[in-house]
Amino acid sequence: MSRILIIAEHDGETLNASTAKCVSCAQAIGSDIDIAVLGDGIDEVAAQAATLDSVSKVIAVNAAHLAAPLAANWAPEALSLAADYSHVLGPSTTLGRDLMPRIAALAGVNQVSDIMEVSGPTAFKRPIYAGNAIVDVEAAEGAKVIATARIASWKAAGNSGGATVEQRAASSSAAGHTRYVGLESGGGERPDLQSASRVVSGGRAMGSEENFGLVYSLADKLGAGVGASRAAVDAGYCPNDMQVGQTGKIIAPDLYLAFGISGAIQHVTGIKDAGTIVAVNKDSEAPIFEISDIGLVGDLFKVMPELESLLG
Amino acid sequence: MKILVGIKRVVDYNVRVRVRPDGSGVDTDGVKMSVNPFDEIALEEALRIKEAGNAEEVIVVTAGGDECQQQLRTGLAMGADRAIQIQTSESLQPLSIARALLKVIEREDPGLVLLGKQAIDGDNSQTGQMLAALWDRPQATFASKMVLNGNTATVTREVDAGLETIEVDLPAVVTVDLRMNEPRFVKLPDIMKAKRKPLDVIPLADLGVTVEGDLKVHHFAPPPQRQKGIMVEDAAQLVQELKSRGLI
Numbered sequence: 001m002s003r004i005l006i007i008a009e010h011d012g013e014t015l016n017a018s019t020a021k022c023v024s025c026a027q028a029i030g031s032d033i034d035i036a037v038l039g040d041g042i043d044e045v046a047a048q049a050a051t052l053d054s055v056s057k058v059i060a061v062n063a064a065h066l067a068a069p070l071a072a073n074w075a076p077e078a079l080s081l082a083a084d085y086s087h088v089l090g091p092s093t094t095l096g097r098d099l100m101p102r103i104a105a106l107a108g109v110n111q112v113s114d115i116m117e118v119s120g121p122t123a124f125k126r127p128i129y130a131g132n133a134i135v136d137v138e139a140a141e142g143a144k145v146i147a148t149a150r151i152a153s154w155k156a157a158g159n160s161g162g163a164t165v166e167q168r169a170a171s172s173s174a175a176g177h178t179r180y181v182g183l184e185s186g187g188g189e190r191p192d193l194q195s196a197s198r199v200v201s202g203g204r205a206m207g208s209e210e211n212f213g214l215v216y217s218l219a220d221k222l223g224a225g226v227g228a229s230r231a232a233v234d235a236g237y238c239p240n241d242m243q244v245g246q247t248g249k250i251i252a253p254d255l256y257l258a259f260g261i262s263g264a265i266q267h268v269t270g271i272k273d274a275g276t277i278v279a280v281n282k283d284s285e286a287p288i289f290e291i292s293d294i295g296l297v298g299d300l301f302k303v304m305p306e307l308e309s310l311l312g
Numbered sequence: 313m314k315i316l317v318g319i320k321r322v323v324d325y326n327v328r329v330r331v332r333p334d335g336s337g338v339d340t341d342g343v344k345m346s347v348n349p350f351d352e353i354a355l356e357e358a359l360r361i362k363e364a365g366n367a368e369e370v371i372v373v374t375a376g377g378d379e380c381q382q383q384l385r386t387g388l389a390m391g392a393d394r395a396i397q398i399q400t401s402e403s404l405q406p407l408s409i410a411r412a413l414l415k416v417i418e419r420e421d422p423g424l425v426l427l428g429k430q431a432i433d434g435d436n437s438q439t440g441q442m443l444a445a446l447w448d449r450p451q452a453t454f455a456s457k458m459v460l461n462g463n464t465a466t467v468t469r470e471v472d473a474g475l476e477t478i479e480v481d482l483p484a485v486v487t488v489d490l491r492m493n494e495p496r497f498v499k500l501p502d503i504m505k506a507k508r509k510p511l512d513v514i515p516l517a518d519l520g521v522t523v524e525g526d527l528k529v530h531h532f533a534p535p536p537q538r539q540k541g542i543m544v545e546d547a548a549q550l551v552q553e554l555k556s557r558g559l560i
């Protein structure tokens with residue numbers, strides 16, 4: 001029988017939407033699902049986690065050394081909680097990708113990265129080569145399954161659940177060799193790129209940080225999150241946390257609008273799961289048109305202001 | 313101090329890989345192979361640290377078959393002082409790679425280990441974190457900036473929420489992101505020089521690493537393809553189309 005423990009992602013105050021997506025992935029594995037919330041002063045987060053559908057129990061571990069999500073501190077704590085479980089699941093966000101392999105190595109098992117589909121309790125599908133191939137992987141017989149769920153592949157679980165919350169004392173102590181200094185957040189007040197239902201993205205063609213303002217203002221009209229190609233980030237037009245693609249964020253909004261993005265494989269792999277892809281590019285041969293649902297050949301400096309005014 | 317840099321031979325990032333029709337893997341016959349782009353950045357960072365006088369030696373290491381010597385030579389041509397091949401014909405998974413790298417660490421005693429944040433073929437993004445766990449040392453993953461200050465390093469990490477800064481004691485494992493630096497180009501004379509630099513071959517078994525607990529990889533399939541959609545003429549038509557689909 002599968003017993004699944006999900007490691008919650010949060011910022012100390014709010015549960016990240018990636019956790020609800022892990023719950024959906026867990027539901028495909030089995031029905032016995034608990035969530036661990038590690039942190040310091042995280043009772044509110046634990047209460048939020050307790051509302052997620054099909055979760056039986058939330059284990060809250062409050063300790064000063066768990067306040068920041070340092071893998072060196074979280075991994076030993078998660079490992080000790082994992083003793084009672086057959087599966088430990090985290091999101092494929094930077095938190096999960098940093099943390100879960102450290103837990104897996106301590107547990108002495110290989111990790112399954114980026115589960116996109118569950119074929120059985122220990123059998124999964126995952127993408128490799130920037131999404132150009134999908135492999136079937138199966139955990140070794142009897143081994144604990146430590147995995148990340150590819151969050152773009154899973155819908156958030158509902159929140160009409162009512163799990164119990166259990167407080168537990170930390171069994172680990174601070175690693176000492178690793179210290180958290182701080183976080184500089186780039187995104188601001190716009191919808192979170194990874195959970196937004198609409199995303200507007202700009203590429204190299206935006207030309208400058210100032211021009212990138214066109215992306216922000218159109219996004220605000222649509223209530224959308226803002227994304228970018230690597231070229232736009234590298235050129236300094238926008239912050240790094242907006243990068244979409246193989247080495248940025250993999251997203252699955254209902255609507256994705258790409259302006260002046262050519263459609264390199266490394267970018268496209270980040271948007272393959274979007275509902276509808278709209279591309280505006282002045283080159284009718286741009287590869288992005290091979291995968292877009294609605295294409296428009298045109299100059300973005302003309303089209304973007306027009307769209308904005310048409311949207312009222 | 314010594315810096316150890318892990319490099320992996322991968323299908324070049326410009327190649328569009330294709331799954332073999334029988335699902336046994338991806339076609340790599342005659343395909344261009346390169347150093348994983350993240351690993352070039354890791355090596356570049358190591359070389360800059362050495363050039364700034366903060367390290368004495370840069371060692372590149374890979375676990376793989378003899379064909380990987382080509383990528384080690386590229387690393388030597390970029391400026392690494394010597395290379396180590398952990399020789400194996402098996403396709404190792406991250407835990408085994410981490411165990412093997414740990415054995416090399418025990419022999420070489422580096423002050424810093426630099427890896428890529430992910431290999432662009434397996435896309436696992438695990439090896440560095442596993443190595444740090446087994447070594448019981450700090451990990452600083454997805455690093456876009458690193459400042460060494462004596463026995464510690466201050467590292468800026470590219471995380472989903474922005475830029476996170478952590479401080480780690482050395483030795484530590486740092487996995488690098490794309491924006492850390494621009495790797496140098498290799499010049500022809502350096503390729504000649506690289507041929508004379510030492511390249512040690514150590515069979516995996518000699519390191520006492522046994523491969524176990526691997527995930528079984530059964531079948532490769534091409535991803536579902538998105539269909540080419542429609543083209544519209546102008547912004548007005550686009551808005552109309554989005555409205556008719558109920559998207560705005």
Ligand SMILES: Cc1cc2nc3c(=O)[nH]c(=O)nc-3n(C[C@H](O)[C@H](O)[C@H](O)COP(=O)(O)OP(=O)(O)OC[C@H]3O[C@@H](n4cnc5c(N)ncnc54)[C@H](O)[C@@H]3O)c2cc1C
Pocket residue numbers: 202203204205228229230231232243244245246247248249259260261262263264265266267270280281282283286298299300301325349350432
């Ligand atoms: C290891 C590795 C990882 C990578 N990871 C990522 C990743 O995660 N995400 C990512 O995005 N990239 C990634 N890349 C980079 C990727 O290969 C491309 O270089 C990048 O996506 C290109 O960005 P772009 O489309 O904005 O720029 P370009 O390819 O330069 O395209 C600009 C486009 O704008 C169009 N254009 C120009 N002017 C106008 C105008 N006035 N109006 C309309 N259209 C116009 C042009 O026709 C062109 O198609 C990675 C690369 C490597 C090697």
Ligand SMILES: Cc1cc2nc3c(=O)[nH]c(=O)nc-3n(C[C@H](O)[C@H](O)[C@H](O)COP(=O)(O)OP(=O)(O)OC[C@H]3O[C@@H](n4cnc5c(N)ncnc54)[C@H](O)[C@@H]3O)c2cc1C
Pocket residue numbers: 128129317318319320337338348350351373374375376403404405406409426427428429430431432433434435436437438439440526527528529
């Ligand atoms: C039967 C079988 C078939 C497989 N077939 C394929 C296949 O066709 N294609 C495929 O991509 N994978 C295949 N794999 C998995 C393959 O072994 C992975 O590439 C491996 O698990 C490493 O993961 P990664 O490269 O994604 O590592 P990551 O953890 O993403 O690598 C991060 C960093 O670790 C370092 N590193 C990684 N590997 C090495 C190394 N060997 N030596 C030195 N440093 C290293 C590099 O610095 C790298 O940037 C197969 C596995 C099995 C069992």
